[in-house]
Amino acid sequence: MPPLRFGLGLPNAFPLGEPNLDFLRFAEQAEELGYDSLWAGDHIVFHIPRYEIFTTLAAVAARTRRVTIGPGVLLLCLRNPVHVAQAIATLEHLSQGRLLFGVGVGGEHAKEFAASGVAKSERGARTDEALDIVHRLLTEAEIAHEGRFWTLRGIAMTLKPRRRIPVWVGGRVEATFRRVVRHGDAWFPGFVTPEAFRAGSARIDELCRAQGRDPRTIERGLYLFVNVDRDADRARRSVEDFLSRNYAMPAKPFEPYFVAGTPAQCIDAVRGYLAAGARHLTVRFATRDPLEQLEHWSREVLPALRDSAI
Numbered sequence: 001m002p003p004l005r006f007g008l009g010l011p012n013a014f015p016l017g018e019p020n021l022d023f024l025r026f027a028e029q030a031e032e033l034g035y036d037s038l039w040a041g042d043h044i045v046f047h048i049p050r051y052e053i054f055t056t057l058a059a060v061a062a063r064t065r066r067v068t069i070g071p072g073v074l075l076l077c078l079r080n081p082v083h084v085a086q087a088i089a090t091l092e093h094l095s096q097g098r099l100l101f102g103v104g105v106g107g108e109h110a111k112e113f114a115a116s117g118v119a120k121s122e123r124g125a126r127t128d129e130a131l132d133i134v135h136r137l138l139t140e141a142e143i144a145h146e147g148r149f150w151t152l153r154g155i156a157m158t159l160k161p162r163r164r165i166p167v168w169v170g171g172r173v174e175a176t177f178r179r180v181v182r183h184g185d186a187w188f189p190g191f192v193t194p195e196a197f198r199a200g201s202a203r204i205d206e207l208c209r210a211q212g213r214d215p216r217t218i219e220r221g222l223y224l225f226v227n228v229d230r231d232a233d234r235a236r237r238s239v240e241d242f243l244s245r246n247y248a249m250p251a252k253p254f255e256p257y258f259v260a261g262t263p264a265q266c267i268d269a270v271r272g273y274l275a276a277g278a279r280h281l282t283v284r285f286a287t288r289d290p291l292e293q294l295e296h297w298s299r300e301v302l303p304a305l306r307d308s309a310i
Contacts, residue, residue: 001279002219002220002279003279004274004279004280004281004305004306004308005036005037005279005280005281006035006036006037006280006281006282006283006302006305006306007035007036007037007038007039007068007072007221007280007281007282007283008026008030008035008037008038008039008282008283008284008285008294009039009040009041009072009223009282009283009284009285010023010026010027010038010039010040010041010056010060011023011026011284011285011290012040012041012050012051012053012056013041013043013046013048013049013050013051013246014048014049014050015048015242015245015246016241016242016245016287016288017288018049019049019051022290022291023051023056023059023060024059024060024063025291026290026291026294027060027063027064027067028063028064029291029294030067030294031064031065031066031067033294033298033302035067036067036068036280037067037068037069037070037100037280037282038060038064038067038068038069038070039069039070039071039072039073039102039223039282040053040056040057040060040069040070040071040072041053041071041072041284042071042072042073042074042075042106043075043106043109043112044075044078044112044115044116045109045111045112045115046109046112047109047245047246047247047248048245048246053071053074054071054087054091057069057070057071057091057095057099058090058091058094061091061094061095061098062094064095064098066098067098068098068099068100069091069095069098069099069100070099070100070101070102070168071101071102071103072102072168072170072188072223072282073102073103073104073168073169073170073188074101074102074103074104075104075105075106075112076103076104076105076126076127076130076131076134077105077106077118077122077123077124077126077127077130078106078112078113078116078118079116079130080150081129081130081131081133081134081137081150082133082137082152082155082157084130084134085133085134085137085138085157086157086159088101088134088138088161088165089138089157089159089160089161090159092161092162092163092165093159093161093162097162097163099161099165100165100166100168100186101134101165101166101167101168102168102169102170102188103127103131103167103168103169103170103183104127104169104170104171105123105124105127105170105171106123107120107123108247122149124175124179125148125149126149127179128179128182128183129147129148129149129150130149130150131167131179131183132145132147132183133145133147133150133152135167135183137155137156137157138157138160138161138165139160139164141156142154142155142156143155143156166185166186167183167184167185167186168184168185168186168187168188168219168221169183169184169186169187169188170188170189170190170223171189172189172190172191172192172196172200174203176189176200177200177203177204177207178207180204180207180218181204181207181208181211181213181218184218185217185218185219186218186219186220186221186280187200187201187204187218187219187220187221188221188222188223188280188282189221189222189223190222190223190224190225190257191254191257192222192257193256193257194272194273194275194276195276197220197222197273197276197277197278198276198277201220201276201277204218219279219280220277220278220279220280221278221279221280221281221282222273222278222280222281222282223282223283223284224257224258224259224270224273224281224282224283224284225239225242225243225254225257225258225259225283225284225285225286226239226258226259226260226266226270226283226284226285226286226293226297227239227242227258227259227260227285227286227287227293228260228261228262228263228266228293228296228297228300228301229260229261229262229296230262230263231262232260232261232262232265235260235261235262236260236261238260238286238287238288239251239254239258239260239286240254242286242287242288243258243286258286259283260286263296263300263301263304266297266301267301267304267305270301270305271305271308274305274308281305283297285297
């Protein structure tokens, strides 16, 4: 069984406060504390202030030396894949080989699709085509492509990454599972229960066997919103406030999918996901003070998770 790994969602969006540069201090402290990965969230236009994803990751690459970084996850369907290939190749060089390429389709905010000139109904097909283009640009000397959304003739990306960049695919529906098996090195869902995670992982295994792929070549990641506090009610209120402001909707629909409570409650809840097969756990602190949460989580929850023999 693969070893457990632990990542963090960067606080590069601000549902509860003014924009600041705490995400850089957060990244440095996370690296010092031994976390394995750091992920920046992505939206083009949103209801809250948010730092642009590639700029954020470039800043983090410059301030860290060991930890892996990546978009968690990039809304690839909203972008020109040639531009994305250049950005990804650049980040791979700036991070000295520490980049993971997280990709999702989004869809919860219609305005960014309108602003990008992309039909929401096309997001899956655009993502699949763009993934093919990005891969070819980063691995081939020159490409010709005739697709549904893009036509490219004699296009070369002369800046090449120094190693193959792993693709992490977000999502939790059948199209996601097929995308993972076709394009991915890891499955990286958010907003799933342990039961849904187990079922999705089993479906990926099934699709792998049908297509002659070893399921063990696909890492099983997970993205969770969390808050730890000695006062369990206060922890829950913090997550609910954070998510309702972040997504401009009531928090009730998110209740099955976040982890909040005392250290013991958080440990038990996360172990449910580990028992369901998650091996690379990434948490995003749903709080007004992510640096404080980083300290508490790392001291009171993480050691028990690292010791989990599951």
